[in-house]
Amino acid sequence: QSVLTQPPSVSGAPGQRVTISCTGSSSKIGAPYDIHWYQQLPGRAPKLLIYGNNNRPSGVPDRFSNSKSGTSASLAISGLQAEDEADYYCQTYDNSLRGWLFGGGTKLTVL
Amino acid sequence: QITLKESGPTLVKPTQTLTLTCTFSGFSLSTSGVGVGWIRQPPGKALEWVALIYYNDDKRYSPSLKSRLIITKDTSKNQVVLTMTNMDPVDTATYYCAHSTWTPGGDYFDYWGQGTPVTVSS
Numbered sequence: 001q002s003v004l005t006q007p008p009s010v011s012g013a014p015g016q017r018v019t020i021s022c023t024g025s026s027s028k029i030g031a032p033y034d035i036h037w038y039q040q041l042p043g044r045a046p047k048l049l050i051y052g053n054n055n056r057p058s059g060v061p062d063r064f065s066n067s068k069s070g071t072s073a074s075l076a077i078s079g080l081q082a083e084d085e086a087d088y089y090c091q092t093y094d095n096s097l098r099g100w101l102f103g104g105g106t107k108l109t110v111l
Numbered sequence: 112q113i114t115l116k117e118s119g120p121t122l123v124k125p126t127q128t129l130t131l132t133c134t135f136s137g138f139s140l141s142t143s144g145v146g147v148g149w150i151r152q153p154p155g156k157a158l159e160w161v162a163l164i165y166y167n168d169d170k171r172y173s174p175s176l177k178s179r180l181i182i183t184k185d186t187s188k189n190q191v192v193l194t195m196t197n198m199d200p201v202d203t204a205t206y207y208c209a210h211s212t213w214t215p216g217g218d219y220f221d222y223w224g225q226g227t228p229v230t231v232s233s
Contacts, residue, residue, distance in 0.1 A: 032216075033216055033217035034214070034216030034217050034219075036217075036219040036220075038158075038220075040158075045207055045223040045224065045225055045226050046150075046158065046207070046220075046223055047223065048219060048220060048221045048222075051214075051219040051221070052214060052216050052219070053216075057221065089157065089158055091158075091219065091220070092217060093217030093218060097174060098171055099160055099163070099171050099172070099173055099174070100148070100160040100163070100217075100218065101160070102150075102157060102158040102159065102160060103157070104157045105157045105158070
């Protein structure tokens with residue numbers, strides 16, 4: 001069974017750029033499946049942030065972007081703002097599981 | 112506008128059966144590619160996928176919970192029901208239902224309910 005590993009926490013000052021990694025236990029993360037990203041504000045339900053190849057739902061600013069390379073994927077947030085302080089989760093489909101995996105989550109603190 | 116709302120008991124005793132209902136609007140669960148999933152989150156912990164049902168009644172269960180779960184849909188009522196037997200305190204969590212969209216790259220959960228907290232305690 002695959003596991004998606006994220007750093008427990010990251011931080012950055014307003015205006016800075018931060019990245020959050022999502023590393024898969026298999027040789028290629030999620031392959032051939034995409035990695036999707038969710039934002040969970042404190043006390044709120046998760047919200048889809050990015051799906052597939054850098055697709056953003058309506059209303060999500062282009063400050064958020066993703067990339068995927070080999071055994072890991074990354075969420076990048078540029079021009080950090082106070083309202084970005086939240087938990088972020090990666091997610092993929094696992095064919096061997098015939099189900100869905102979430103990463104362990106990363107808490108972003110805006111300093 | 113797609114909305115989902117979870118309902119069910121907030122407190123169940125160990126060994127009891129939990130029944131949660133997801134009532135949705137703004138989409139049909141008979142539309143190709145659409146699913147409704149359940150995802151849970153223990154207090155202070157990460158999201159965990161639990162179960163999902165597709166428009167064609169294909170049902171998927173988390174392997175670790177499969178023996179305890181049943182997911183059904185009532186398309187006419189726009190509802191999905193999750194039943195989990197033999198509840199244990201470790202099942203204490205907020206339970207979310209979410210609309211899923213299938214793509215060749217794998218489904219994603221694009222609309223979420225507000226979540227319903229469930230505590231398992233005697």
